[in-house]
Amino acid sequence: MAAEKSSIKIITLIAADGSVFEVEPNIVKEMKTVQSYIDELDQNTVSIPLPNVFGNDLAMIIEYCKKHASEEETKEAKEEFDFEFVKRMKSDDKLRLLQAASYLNMESFLQFMAKAIAAEIENQSVEFVRDYFQIESDFTPEEEAELRKENEWAFK
Amino acid sequence: MEKEVGFHILDIPIHILSEIMFNLSAISIVRCSSVCTKFRTILSDSSFQQSYFSRAPISFVLLSDHHRLTCIDSSSNQIQSFPNSNHGSSCIAMQLQPSSSTKRRTRTIHTSKQQSVINNRKRKRNINMSRFVTFHIHRRMNLINSSNGLLCLRASNYHSHSLYYISNPLLGEVLTIPPAPSPADHNLRFSAFGFDPKKKIFKILQLVSKSNRMVAELYQSDSHDNTWTLIPNAPSATAKFNSSSFDPCLNGALHWITDHDQISELICSFDLNTNNFKSLPPPPHFNAEYLSKISGVSIGVLKGCLCLCYVVDGAQFETWVMDKYGVKESWRKAFSIDINSYCGLCPQDKHRPIGFNSFGDMWLRADSDSHSYSQCLVSFSPETGVFRHIDIGGISSRNIQATPQVLSYVSMKEMINLANNTHLQFQTIRPDKNNDLGFNLLTMGHFR
Structure with a gap:
């Protein structure tokens, strides 16, 4: 069982607008909703539809996950990334990403977005x-x- | 186009809305509770209040000339405060290695004008906003201390009875306590305040030296006759004069330093629950010989632990923390500073901090270098070894008192159970634009 799971190489995420993202399993670990879906499947390549998340948002979330999952990046580099990441978002983006984080059940990204939104109304x-x-x-x-x-x- | 997803903020589950609000300063919470009924319901929920309070940052309350009380919100938003790694300072900065290292310091002193952009950002982190309450009292005011969101102040004339006030400075609420039995003269050695948010009661303790004995006078908010009582069995050791406690309330007890010869009696405490006195063990290296070498011992709280600050041989400032409350073996050195490195900042009380904020930064009073005769605040980060001036919103004051406080957005009427006690005088100092007395809200925008 465990051996089969670890053999999963690529996971395909399909956003609400039909755009397709292929990601490594460690990237989706943060997304508990997706992870629990994977845990129930034994196939080598998994394709998961995410009807509540738009492609643009999913791209951003994956970018964030990649950066934070990377072991090569320093803490400072990650902080700098976070800073720039929030800077290029509009208010609407933040609210949508918060919603997506809630749907995907991503704890730390959710807290990150909550903080970013709090900074706007502070x-x-x-x-x-x-x-x-x-x-x-x-x-x-x-x-x-x-x-x-x-x-x-x-x-x- | 963004609206296509078609959701509304109020459709988001309450626990996620709460997550946003946990990141707001107390003053922004007050604002949010006026937004709509759903926000109001979330914010007035007692479990939200408890968890908000448990993670709320330590702010500082300032008492400046003309009885002006200012809250400095030192909450930090990690995103805004980037870059975290680069602590700058517009004054002389010193760097030392982390305290865990055995080789304690390498010192580089640099002035850093080129970092002014960063400084501005850092200042923003330090002060989100500030507001004033001006007391309409023609007496000398002293900041005593704060406990669980409430602040205690004392007004006194020499030889007259001391009058205590409990305040939620953020909301401008003030409760006047009946006069204490003993006056606030040189015999008054120690006074402190503690609030129990579970029982919703508070107590004020004052220790008075009378014919070489210590007399303990206590006021408690649930007393039926609304008077002060004498507490028997006060420790004989005289409490050290001149405020040896900068942040006395921790673990449901008040703490102070005595000038007793017995080292075991050095740290005294008063249990707010049982009204009993108890001494706490000082660090193991404290012996009679060591005690003769140190000066200005004061006690307070650093990151939730009891801490001692003092100066060794007039040259080295040291801070020790007791990691496990009451356990002698758990004392460890947090950091030390070479006193000479203070130069250029002229802190008023080299050995008596105002307090520590949530990051463990120590705040001190200092003479302002731009305005003669006025005081300012300085912070020291043990992590980076850097001193920084604190922007206090242009307040110019000859005399500044300050104390650490977690700001509360909850009204005192809800926080304190005053059911048994209808004699207390409660008032709210409301904003009044036509009158300087009253409070003003200053935002960062006004400071610049």
């Missing part, structure tokens, strides 16, 4: 956070008025 006004997440206030007008009165500074 030190921002209530209105900014609402706009950022596209949340409409569901407080009653009275509650909203009271909040604004009590925490006037929070809305600036």
Whole structure:
């Protein structure tokens, strides 16, 4: 059983838009959803459809996993990679990647994205956070008025 | 195009939303709780509060001239604070090898103007924001200490009764405690505050020297008659004058240093649960001869462990930590600094830190080099051996007091059980733009 599993060389991931990614088994270890799928199969090449993740996002996630799975990279190089990785993302990308991380059950990537999103809303006004997440206030007008009165500074 | 995935943030499971919020500073949490009812529900959940608090970073509270209280949020976001590896400093920097190494130091001193870009980023990490509460009190104010998100202050005139306040400085909440029996004069040797978040009660202990005996006076928030009581069996050893504790509260106990000849009595503690006094073992190398060589012993908390700071032979500053609370053999040296390397920074209390932050960086007070007669703060990283000036948002003050504190976004009314105690005077200092008294919120944008 174990021998058969270790013989798996390449895993094929198929994103929602049909784009195909071929990755090494150690890359998908982080993706618990995919890993549990692999664990149930004995074939040499596995093909896994991921209907909730788009190709662009999957490409980024795989890039992140490759960098972090690499034993040759130094801690500093990984930190630098993380920094640049977040820098080139738009707000929407971050939210989508968070969602994908949640779907793929990737613990450390999820925490990484949560941190990146937190950095965007840190030190921002209530209105900014609402706009950022596209949340409409569901407080009653009275509650909203009271909040604004009590925490006037929070809305600036 | 991005919207095609068609999900909304509120569709994301609560535990993932919580994961985002765990990374926010306390002040941003206050803001987020006004965003929508779902956010509010997550943030007011007691299990979220507990886990948020358990991983919240240590910030610092500053008391500057004119009774102005400022919270400095020293939380760090790893992503923002890149590059981590390159600690720069605009002043004199010193590097020493990690404390684990037996050959302790190689010293290189360099000034690093070229690193100013990095410095700006580092400053951002140090201060996310700051806010003021200005007390409307015409007395001398002292920062006592903080415990589990609450801060204790003392106002006093010489020879008058000391008046203690408990505050959540982030929310501007202040609770006034009835006057203590003894005045805050030179006989008052030690006072400290401890809050138990499980029982929701707090206690304030003050040790007063009376005819060569120590008298222990205690206030506890669950007392029925709202008065201070005397605690018998206070240790006879006199508590060292001039605040030997910079961060006294740990493990449900308060700690201080005595000037007793018995070395076993050097470190005293007061159990906040049982109201009992107990002494703790000092490091094994402490003996009468060694004690005569050291000065300025102070006690505090470093990364969740009790720690001792002192100066040996007037030349070397050392910090020791007790890895396992109460276990004599678990004392180990955390780091040491050659006192001469302080030059150029002129720290006020070379041997008495303000406290340690979550990364184990030591904060100290120093004379400001840009404004004469005013003080500033300096941090020292034992890991890199680098001193750094702390940007305190342009506060110019002749006298700065500061204490480490984990900021809490939860109202004191929820944190403390005041059911039995309706006499306490509770007030919230609200922002008032037309009046300088009251607090201002300063963001980083305003600092620059």
